[in-house]
Amino acid sequence: AAGVIQSPRHLIKEKRETATLKCYPIPRHDTVYWYQQGPGQDPQFLISFYEKMQSDKGSIPDRFSAQQFSDYHSELNMSSLELGDSALYFCASSWLGVAGLNEQFFGPGTRLTVL
Amino acid sequence: AQSVTQPDIHITVSEGASLELRCNYSYGATPYLFWYVQSPGQGLQLLLKYFSGDTLVQGIKGFEAEFKRSQSSFNLRKPSVHWSDAAEYFCAANRDDKIIFGKGTRLHILP
Numbered sequence: 001a002a003g004v005i006q007s008p009r010h011l012i013k014e015k016r017e018t019a020t021l022k023c024y025p026i027p028r029h030d031t032v033y034w035y036q037q038g039p040g041q042d043p044q045f046l047i048s049f050y051e052k053m054q055s056d057k058g059s060i061p062d063r064f065s066a067q068q069f070s071d072y073h074s075e076l077n078m079s080s081l082e083l084g085d086s087a088l089y090f091c092a093s094s095w096l097g098v099a100g101l102n103e104q105f106f107g108p109g110t111r112l113t114v115l
Numbered sequence: 116a117q118s119v120t121q122p123d124i125h126i127t128v129s130e131g132a133s134l135e136l137r138c139n140y141s142y143g144a145t146p147y148l149f150w151y152v153q154s155p156g157q158g159l160q161l162l163l164k165y166f167s168g169d170t171l172v173q174g175i176k177g178f179e180a181e182f183k184r185s186q187s188s189f190n191l192r193k194p195s196v197h198w199s200d201a202a203e204y205f206c207a208a209n210r211d212d213k214i215i216f217g218k219g220t221r222l223h224i225l226p
Contacts, residue, residue, distance in 0.1 A: 033213060042205060043159070045213040056212050090159065092214070103147070103166075104214055108158040 002026055004093050004107035012113045013081050021076040021110045025093030031055070032074040033104060034066060035090040043090055049074055050096065081114045088112075117142050119208050121217035129225045130198050136191040136220050138206030146208035148189040150180055153203045153219075162204075165189060176200070198224045 005024040013019050025032050031050045035043040045058035049068035060066075063081075068074045072093075078085060088111050092104035120139045128134050140146060150162040163174025170182040180191045189206060201224045206217040 042216040042218050045215070048213060058213060103164065104209070106159045
């Protein structure tokens with residue numbers, strides 16, 4: 001079965017550079033979530049999109065932005081990168097077709113290292 | 116506020132011994148509950164989930180979890196651990212939106 005695809009899998013950037021992470025949800029899934037997992041930490045919710053509209057926002061820095069496109073893939077844009085942005089970034093997707101049932105399927109993550 | 120608590124940061128058990136990882140949640144209404152496992156540098160693998168119905172849930176790799184509403188708990192168990200079970204385990208919950216994770220429990224296995 002198709003899973004959530006994230007690219008790139010690994011990314012190395014310098015401080016103050018920008019980075020773009022991409023997420024391709026499972027086909028027919030309409031909702032995308034982004035999570036950030038710092039070293040030794042639990043994943044923290046950043047932002048989500050439902051039908052291309054932002055649906056919820058967590059602890060996402062103002063330097064970060066995201067969007068969901070017409071084909072439902074999503075991109076997380078990160079500017080003015082800081083050392084503390086080094087983390088594993090997960091994307092998850094779900095289908096809200098069944099009311100109240102929101103099982104999220106996680107991608108393998110993108111490991112971002114900021115030097 | 117919604118939260119998930121894993122009281123044990125580290126747990127060490129001998130190979131072949133039984134295991135129980137604790138998880139408590141605080142939500143206005145009963146959330147959907149999950150257990151994930153993560154090996155170092157790897158992604159999140161779903162072990163099992165509880166949405167409704169039977170309170171004893173079977174998962175992959177021989178794991179099971181029991182939902183206890185009266186205790187707001189969803190503890191993970193395995194009757195006999197293997198060295199390959201050494202990993203970080205996250206309990207998580209959601210209710211129609213973002214998933215909230217516990218801080219994780221790192222499981223160490225003694226030979």
